[in-house]
Amino acid sequence: MADQEEDYSSLPLTDRATHKVWKVRKQAYEDITKEFEKSGSESDACFRPWLNDPSIWKGIVADSNVAAQQEGINCLHAFLQFGGSNAGLRSRPHTIAPLVEKGLVSSKASTKLKSVDVLLLHIELDTPSPVVDELLPFLSHKMPKVVAATTNALCTIYREFGTKTVDPKPVLKQLPKLFAHGDKNVRAEAANLTIELYKWLKDGIKPIFFNELKPVQQKELDEAFEKVKGDTPKQSRLLRSQQAALAELSDAGNGDEGEGEGEGEPDAFDLFEPVDISSKIPKDFWDQVNSTKWKDRKESLDVLHGIVNVPRIREEDFSEVVRILAKSMKDANITVVIVAANCVECLAKGLRGSFAKYRTLIFLPTAERLKEKKQTVADALAAALDSIFNSTSLSDILEDTLELLRNKNPQVKLESLKFLNRCLRETRVAPSKAEVKLICDTVAKLLADTLEATRTAAAEAMGTLMKIMGERAMNPYLDGLDEIRKSKIKEFFDTAQVKAKDKPPVQPASVPPTSTARPGVKKKVVAKAPGAQAQPTRSAAPAAGRGPAEETSSPAKKAPTTMKPAPSKPQISKSGKKPQVQPGLASPTRAGTQIDDGPAYNPPAATKFGLGRGGLTSRTLQAPQTNGKSSETPRMLESSSSSPAEKAELERLRLEKESWLSETVGYRAEKEKLLQELSDVRLQNAQLIEEHTHHVLNMKTKETQLLRLRSDIQTAEENIEKKQREIDRLKRELARFSRASSPANAELADTIAQDAFGAFPRERTASASGISAPSEHNQRISAISRPRNRSSLAGPSYNLEDNIGVYSARDGIRSPISESGSSGRERMQPHRNDTEARPGDVADPNENWKRAAQVTSQLKMRIEQMKARQHMRGVS
Structure with missing residues (x-):
């Protein structure tokens, strides 16, 4: 076993890291970690094998043995920690998934x-993005x-890097899927x-x-949000x-300034994807929003509000939409107006800074329209x-607001004062002195307004502005106010909360070298070209009133601040040229302070009393002595050395x-x-x-008038058509009456005769009644048979008594002008049937005459009615 261990240790580390024995691999991981920790820099030779073949890290991280895997991950951590960014870039594609x-x-x-x-x-x-992109697919893993x-x-x-460093947008899109997961642990981690x-x-x-979560989940999250609402996380x-x-900031000495700045409120605007709303606006929107009916205009703006409420x-060109909204602000x-204002709010919030170009519209x-008193x-x-203000700045809206x-x-x-107060509280850039x-x-001026609310709002504006600029900057504007108003402004100043940072006080560092600082303290003062030449003359003027003792003690000290840089040679040629003329020579009383000794007068002074630290001219101007005797000689030399060239140079500088x-x-x-x-x-x-707006309104008014005229x-044409139809109907009635009166004369005569004589034959009736004048009857018949037109009935020559026998038989006949329909024969048929004598009855002559008289009276009444009707129609 010992022999095998010696054999393993003799193998290269790369071979041991991939050995089949887990103990060998574990020991190799430990040795590799030690080498990384002992390395002197990221370019050491110990990193080279693992950079050349980074795929080895995949097996190291995913080692099958738990103990070896732990050492392998420790080894990868050391590799990244000591190998630098190059180690991370090479190993990342092979290590994220197994990790x-x-x-x-x-x-x-x-x-x-x-x-x-x-x-x-x-x-x-x-950077965080590649790592997060490789982690996101594992949110859909089957395990x-x-x-x-x-x-x-x-x-x-x-938690470690924060959302400002790591983009949260890809992860936010995955949250609904995580909350809908079947495993409770996943849902808990998602929460x-x-x-x-x-x-x-x-x-x-x-x-x-x-909105994609369940109501229970929304409620639980809201409760959890309330607990951490006041937390302000920081990137650790x-x-x-x-x-x-x-x-770098720490080396430059600006580290404290960065730490003092607040984090500010979080902004989730960049998390949302831009929405194209132009394609969603319906085609009939432009016609409907210009409709004469307010309901149509409101409905069209409601549709627009639903589109822009994202x-x-x-960013696109919304000029026409903004003009429509501006026109709607003047709607009666x-x-x-309310819906249009809501559309403007959504459009400005959705575009942010891109909405600034539409501000003027x-x-x-x-x-x-703030003149409306209704609170809604x-x-x-x-x-x-x-x-609108959030999309622009205080400087952009200030001029128009002050005009309001x-x-x-x-x-x-x-309302404009209230708006100005809100702007002052929300602005992050303090106004300039001119704007203040x-x-x-x-x-x-509004502090003395007649309305108490206006006076209070004006005092709040002054107090808020004082909070931004400071009490000292506002003192000149409060001098003329009484104590009551000052105390009111001070109250608002104490309670105001603003976001703008106070302007730093003006640094007086540039002023002391020329006005307040002692010239003798610093001798390395660099004179500035023509713009800086005016300052020594201003400082020389008050020096003119000083005593001789003060003048004699200061020439050597003030010379560097009044001289211009001279050529590199310390000595001056004998051609009479002087160094750059000093602006201090403009004051005759300061002649003793501007010493420029030429070689002809005082050659040793140039080497004995030169400026030790390389002054403006690297030449001696005056001996730094304090007794009066030593200062008298330079003054005499200066008074005697004023040459025409020097005067000309001085004049030239004055002209410049x-x-x-x-x-x-x-x-x-x-x-x-x-x-x-x-x-x-x-x-x-x-x-x-x-x-333009006035012309557009005039055009709309003309269009409305044109529609009304049309x-x-x-309507007039329809009335004319009705009248024409009425005229045609009357003509047809008149023609029908004429046709009905002509062919029915004989029948009408028979009918009248039957009605007049009790339906007996005319011969019997005449003989029975003792009437022996058939000629009169014939005359009546011929009178009936004569054609008469409509005008003859109403004319003044019409004799009613002559034709009474004729019209007395027309008891049942209606006027042909007022009624159309059947002929006179059909209308008289019922009367003839009623008066028809039954067989065997003997007619009474007296009864017949009575009936004739009745028929005559009825006929007279109907004639009068016909005349009245015709008269009315003639009037109409």
Whole structure:
């Protein structure tokens, strides 16, 4: 046995690691681990065999022996720990799967922990995405214990690295499947993973998968969420790249600044996939939203709200949709306004920063509708304005908001102030000094408003702004206020909660070298080109009033701050050229401080009293002595050494300064001009938008009038058709009456004769009654037989008494104009049957005449009725 062990130890480590005897493999794993721990760097020779053939790690991790497997996973951990990122990249494709299937489900707890640690080390060396992508397929494994172990490993990964480092989106999509698993352990691990993700993402994860869970599971998760709602997790393990970046910050001295920054609220916006809503808008939406009926407009906007109410919207051109919503904000029906505001809110939330380009179209129409006093309308508009602000910034909406604060409508002013307060609380960027001045100047006027609510909102705005900028920055704007208003503002200042960081105070480091710091303290002061030449002249002016003792003690100290860099040669040629002229020479009283001794006057001074630390000119300006005698000589030399070249140089510098100042003034004027042009363009743009909206409304009004006129024309045509049909009917009735009256004369005469003489023959009747005038009867018959038209019945020449015998027999005849139908013969038949004499009866002449008189009176009445009817028809 001892011989066999010696033989095994002589084998290479790679052969021993794949030996069939588990003890040999276990011992090989231990030896390999020791070599890795003793290595000096990632490029040592001990790593080379395992980098060249990384497939060996698959067998090491999945060793069939439990004890050997434990040592093999320890060996892989050492390989990754000491081998660096190259070791992780080479071994990862061969080790993730066996780690999950064999290591995470091992019977030994230490092996499980080490397997999870190896997975974390793989992530630390590179990036999390490849490891997570290889773990996700095991969530669908047929063995429940593998699924539960993988879920537990993912939970540990998010606990260590956080959701900002590891993308949670792929795992969130798998949660509904895990909660629907049949194994209770899998469901329990899924709940733990969900709670861990909730710590990082808060309520942002609910819309992704919550609706797919059972109500019982939703209730249990809600209860678990409430317990961890206040937890603020932090990333406890960093990637190698993050560690390097943190080390650089620490070396630069900025490590404390990064630690002081808050983590901020979690944002789950990136977790959602962008939704294409343009293809979902129905084709009839554009016609229906412009309908004259408010119900149609509301229904179309309801459909749009259902489409845009998604967590994230794919960026496209929504200009037309925003214009429709802006138009709907001016709708007379408040329900339409509420739905339009809801659509704006969803669209702004779904697009975020991409919605900023539509602000000019929708902000003012939405804000101007704040005049509505109904609370439901105000809430919908406030939510829409808040979403617009979240997609832009305080600087973008400030100008329009301050303009709304000057509105005459008190409701608009109040709601605009509330909106400004919300913006100040939510903004993460503090306003600039110019913006603070604009806000304070506008809001301070509202502190004296007639409405108490407006005054309170204005005080809250000032207090919130003070919380952002600090008390000192707001003091100039509170000077003119009374104590009551100041105390009110101070109350809001104490209770305000803002997200913007206070601006750091202005660092005075650049000021001391020229104004407050002593010139003699630091001699390495670098003079700046023309822009910096004005500062020494400003400091030289107050020095002019100082006494001679002070002047004599300071020339050597102040010389470096007033001199320009000279050529590299320390000596000056005898051609009369001086070094760069000092701006301090502009003051005659400071002539003693600007010493420039030429070689002709004081040659030894250049070498004896030069600047030891390499000043501006590397030349001696003045001996640093404190007695008055030593300072008198330089002053006399300076007064006697003022040459024309020096004066010319000074004049040139003054001219350059004046030209620079004039250029600065010109630039400022140009800037003001450009700002004015920008303001004009914005105003013109707003006017064009308003004119466009006005024209569109006029077009819609004209279209409505045109539709009404068309409807009126159609109604008139129908009335004309009815009148024409009535006229045709009357013509037919008249023609029918004419046809009915002509052929029936003879029969009508017989009928009248029978009615008049009791249905006896005319000869008998005449003889029985003693009437011997047949000619009169014939005349009546001929009168009846004569044709008469319709007008003759109603005419003034009609003689009723002459024809009374004729019309007295027409008792049962109705007017042919008012009634159509049967002929006069058929209508008179019942009367003739009634008056027909029975056989054997003797007619009484008196009775006959009575009946004739009755028939005559009835005929008169019917004639009067006919005249009245014809008269009415003629009037109509």
